[in-house]
Amino acid sequence: MSTIYRNAVVPIPEGARISKSDARVMIVTEKRYFPEKQYNVDQRKTIVLAINDHHMYPNSFFRWKYPKVFSQYSKENLPVHTKSIGLYVASLAIGQSTGLYRILIDSYGIESANMIMDYAMHSIPQKSNVDEQYPSAMRSQLLYLDDVKDDT
Numbered sequence: 001m002s003t004i005y006r007n008a009v010v011p012i013p014e015g016a017r018i019s020k021s022d023a024r025v026m027i028v029t030e031k032r033y034f035p036e037k038q039y040n041v042d043q044r045k046t047i048v049l050a051i052n053d054h055h056m057y058p059n060s061f062f063r064w065k066y067p068k069v070f071s072q073y074s075k076e077n078l079p080v081h082t083k084s085i086g087l088y089v090a091s092l093a094i095g096q097s098t099g100l101y102r103i104l105i106d107s108y109g110i111e112s113a114n115m116i117m118d119y120a121m122h123s124i125p126q127k128s129n130v131d132e133q134y135p136s137a138m139r140s141q142l143l144y145l146d147d148v149k150d151d152t
Helices: 060-065 067-073 086-098 100-108 110-126 134-138
Strands: 024-034 039-050 055-058
Touching: 039 060, 060 067, 086 100, 086 110, 100 110, 110 134
Parallel strands: none
Antiparallel strands: 024 039, 039 055
16 A cells, blocks of 8 residues: 655656546556557556646655655655665675685574674674674664574
8 A cells, every 4th residue: 555645745747647537647657568469558557646737646656766856845854775885795705715604604504604794794893792782783784684683
């Protein structure tokens, strides 16, 4: 289910179509050609509700598809989705060149070895092995595991 942002009024994008029956605004996301029927079919996605012929309330898909337009007309801040890769690259290079990463994998298995490497990455800039800050500090880092494990 998509969220409708009624605190933002944005211009309707060029090429969008307004449904006459319910004022939904749709854009073409894909054109499919059906050779047996010899014609194209447009795949459309709703980007929400028209207020008039030129403005609309956006939804989550619009926010994702047009982030600059959304941030220009909305008071909400877009989340920052960045990951730092420096610690990962440095620890991987050290682990490979010294053989430590291979030893950890052979001794503990891949998942435990990756948890150990993630924790070691945390300890480098913190200059401490205190794990109280571990989950919050590592959320912005590229990790060996898919997600930050808790301190247990």
